[in-house]
Each structure stands twice: as structure tokens, then as C-alpha cells.
Amino acid sequence: MAFALRRRGSSKFERAADGSMTLIEHIRELRDRLFRASIGIVVGFGLGIWLARPVRSLLQEPYCQLDGSVVDGKCQFTQLGPADVLLLDLKIALWVGLIIAAPVWLYQLWAFIAPGLHRHERKYAYIFTALAAPLFAAGAVLAFFVVSKGLEFLVGIAGEDVANTLEITRYISFVTNMILMFGVAFEFPLIVLMLNFVGLVSGRKMLGWWRIAVFIFFLFAAIVTPTPDPFGMTALAICLCALYFAAVGVAMLNDRRRGRGREIYAGLDDDEVSPLDTEPEPVTAGGRVDASEPITGPEPVAAPQPIERRYDDMT
Template sequence: MKLALPGRNKGPSKFEQAANGEMTLIEHVRELRTRLFRASLAVVAGFVVGFWLADWVFELLKQPYCDLPTMRQADGGCPMTQLGPADGFLLKLKIALWVGLIVSAPIWLYQLWAFIAPGLHKHERGYAYAFVALAAPLFTGGAVLAYYVVEKGLYFLLTSGVTGLDTQLEVTRYISFVTSLILLFGVAFLFPLVALMLNVVGLVSGARLLSWWRVAVFAFFLFAAVVTPTPDPFGMTVLALALSALYFMAVGVALLNDKRRGRGKSLYEGLDDDAVSPLDLGDTESVTAGDRVTASGPVSASGPVTVGEPVGASSPVSASGPIEPVEPIRPRPIERGFDDMT
């Protein structure tokens, strides 16, 4: 009698079954339900952690406002205006949810990836790993830049208005302003990464990306002017310049990637669309006058050929014999009332 050892004869995993196309539609739906349930549990656990950290996060988000002149009081406090009695509690729940999504991101992103990855090829999974590895620090860099831009933007907005710098801000609108700016900067920093991924998969070359730099810079300034939630020129300019710098860095990496893969060395590279392509004849021997070229090589003619000699008419071609009439084709009777098509 043989005993089954633990860890053996488990069969293919869910990932292998989905990648090989062995799962039915109902099994895919059940797997999606399981993934969503696990992701929801992770978000709930992160929400509990975020509720515990909400006070510290609120003080961190309020720091740019408190660093403004005349905002910090003598006792070290930094008062803000609250309009409704439940605004403070609802704001704490909102901050806890944001923190919970960030804390539980590795878990619910893994559940999403585990459901999508079996439908991708091996090289496509490698591209996804590289995208995530670069997207995380880029998003963090954009969020940190936005955090330091908030103070400059607040100072410009408060000093340019008629109310003065000592005006107290409403707490919920201020936190929405800061979080929107952080999210906007973080997502915007991913745009050059998308251009780089298009080059990696072979959809666009680095030279073509470099030729679009004027359009890209204009689009970045237009995008920053439209989506920036503040009318101050400081935040818009910083965002546009940062996106332009990241775009040129992505173009440089794309050019190095093309050079490594040997792109741009084709016969017609560098030619305009209306230019005539050159013919590379190689070491073909020149044929002298009076020679004619056949499939086996040059064969000398019977005599010299005079330039401009008229070509005479060819000998008449005699008609062939009469063609016998073709016997007409009679259709066969249809058996049982149906032909081959019906």
C-alpha cells in the first residue's frame, strides 16, 4: 500500500489551468468572486489601519497650510473652519479610506493581477512587471512634488485675493484640494511611462518620439493648465516642466532601446516618403554594347549593333487549325430532389 506524500500529486494550479484554457466560464466567474472577496477583506483591514492613522495623516496634510505666515498661533495650533457638526467625522472616514486603499494596494493589486495574468503571454507579463516597478516610484515622486507645490500655491492664492493671508480655510474643502492635487500629479507622472512602453512593444520608435517633442511639450502645458485645480501659475508650470523632463528621459531610454535592438538600420531608413529608394546593384558586371544578357550569362551577339537601327517587323504568325466544338455539359439529375449545396 502506497501512501501519498504531502505536497505531491496536487495537479495544476488555478493559474496554470487558466493559462492553458482548461477552466470553464463558471470556474472563471467563481475565481473572480474569490479574488474580489479577498481584495475586499484587504481593503477593510486597510481601512481599520487608516482609521487609526487618520489623525497623523490629517496633521501631515495640514502642514503646508500651517506653514504659511500668520497661520500658526502662539500656542502652536493651526485652526481651521468647520461648517457642519459631522464634517470632522466624515473627513476622518474619508482619510481612513484613502489610507486603507494605499496600505492594502499590494494585496488587491495582486488579486487583480492573478486574475488577468493567465490571459497574457510570457513577454507581456514581463512588460507588466516592468510597468508596475516603474509606475510606483513615479507616482510617489509626483505625489511628493504636489505636496511641496501646495504651500506655494496656497500662498499665491491667499495673497492675490481680497480677503488677505490670515483667512481661515474650511477643512473639508482644503483636504479635498490637497488630495486632488496629489492624485493629479501622481497620475500625470505616468504619461511618459506610457510612451516608453509603446516603444518597448515596438509600436513607435525613439526617433519618432523625439520628432514629436514640440507637440508633447505644448500638450503638457495645455494639460497642466486645464486639469490643475488651482488658477495659480506656479503649480501649472511645475507640473508641465516635470512632465516635459520625464518625456525627454523616456525618449532617451527609447533611443537606447532602439540601438540595442538594431532598429533604424533598414534600407529605407532616413528617406522621405516621396524620395526614390536607391537600388543596390552590388558587384553586377557591366554589360558592354552589343552584348545581351540571358539567364545563363552574357552571350555575344553575331555582330555589332548600330545605335538607332530600326527594328523590323516580325514574321507573320500563321493561324492555327480550327477548334473542334466542345460538347455541351448536361446537368445530372438531382437525386431525391436535393443538390450538393442543399
């Protein structure tokens, strides 16, 4: 009875953490959390429909600031299909709804997986989550700035004999893809820190890779930036390099805090032979082994009695 009362007073988090929750209860909890996350996304989608037009106007702003894009006081785009703008607004509303409902569905996801993590692992997850959103937002702002500068080159290279009225869905997809790529690229330092915190890579080793990292950053920036001018490529590459070196600095502080790098082979180069102890150890004589006592023979086995003599009168 006391055990039942104790379990009844325990929360779902405690029961899932100590393993007392059954499989059916886990499945029911997953169903409930998926339902709550879906409700949050539906509510966010409703708000996204209301915000779809202002968000679309914000995404159109880089093109509308160019010369020749405004006709009769209005920024002109082309619509190929009769329902293209409607479908585009629904797509924007879904993305906006996911962003608005992110605290809800992220909490439901975290509440389901957190009981399976240790306390220090949950602490690291809080830190990484708190850093992921600002880094993604910084990448999105930089992408919007690069697109604003890059469109001027891309539209101007067509010449005066080509009309620059852009198709609305392809233009919005171009801007959103740039924002997504830049935002994901800014999450790279978190991956570096995660590898260091779990003990796979040390800060000293990551510092030794700085030439390769800088080359990869400039190569990635040259591929994803929309213009061949060095301005956008350099802006993205410098930001990624700065974030990488900041992550390396945090990793080296973490290594110093944990005492890494003090092993016996820490001060050796990769091509240096580790020190070996070649001094022979003296061999001493073994101790005297006494003779074992003789083994006695087995005792004789009594012959079995007849069946009628094994039991008394009561049995």
C-alpha cells in the same frame, strides 16, 4: 486515470494558462480573489481609521505654516456641518486603506489576468508596475511642495480685510486633487514606453515630437498649478520634460536592441519618394503544351434485377 492525476497536480495558474479551466471554475476563482481583495481593503480601512488624523494633520501643514493661520497656538479651520470632519476622516481612511492594501488587491488582480498573458508580456508588466509607484510618489511629493508655495500667494492675494479661515473639507479636497493630478501626470512616460514596446511608435519618431511634447507639458502645468507665478508651472513642466526625454532614450535603446529602423524605407523622409525598380524584366516564351488524351465514353449501366433475385435463401 493518468490524465486525471496530472490535472489534479497542476496549479490553477497552469490550468488557466493552458485553457483547461472551465468557465465555472474561472467564475469561482474571480469570486475568491474578489473576496480576498475585499478582506485586504477592509483591514487596510481599519488601519486607515487609526491613521486618518495624522494624515489629515500632514495635509493641513502647508496652510498651518502661513502667517495668520495659527490662533492661540492652534491652526484654525472652519467646519460648516456637524459631521464634516467625521466624513472627511472616513474618506481619508478609505484612501489610506487602499494604499495600504494595494499589495493585496493588486496581487489578486494580477493573479487573475496573468494566465492570459504571454511570458514577455508578464515581464513588461512587472517592469511597468515597479516604475509606476515611484513615479506617482515623486509626483505627489512635487505637488505637496507646489501647494506649500502656492497657498502663500493664494491666501495673500485676498488682502487684510478678508479672513483667511479655510473650510476643512474644501481645503483637503484641493490638496488631494493636486496630489492626484501631479501623480497621474508623472505616469505619462510609462504610456510612451508602452507604446514603444508594443511597436506602435519608434523612439526616433517620438524624438521628432519633442517640440509638441514640451508645449503640451507647459500648457498642462499652467492649467493644473494653483498659482499664476511661473515657479510651480516651471517645476512641473521641467520634470515632465525630463521624464519624456528619458523615456525617449529608453525607447531608442529598445529599438536598437530589436533592430528597428533598418527597413528599406527607414532612411527616407516623409516627403521623399521611395526607390522603384524601373528596369523591365525579359519575357520568355512559354513551354510546349501537349495535347490531352481523348476521353473514353462511360461504361454501360447494368439493368436492375427483380427484387426476388437480389437475395439468396438465407436473406
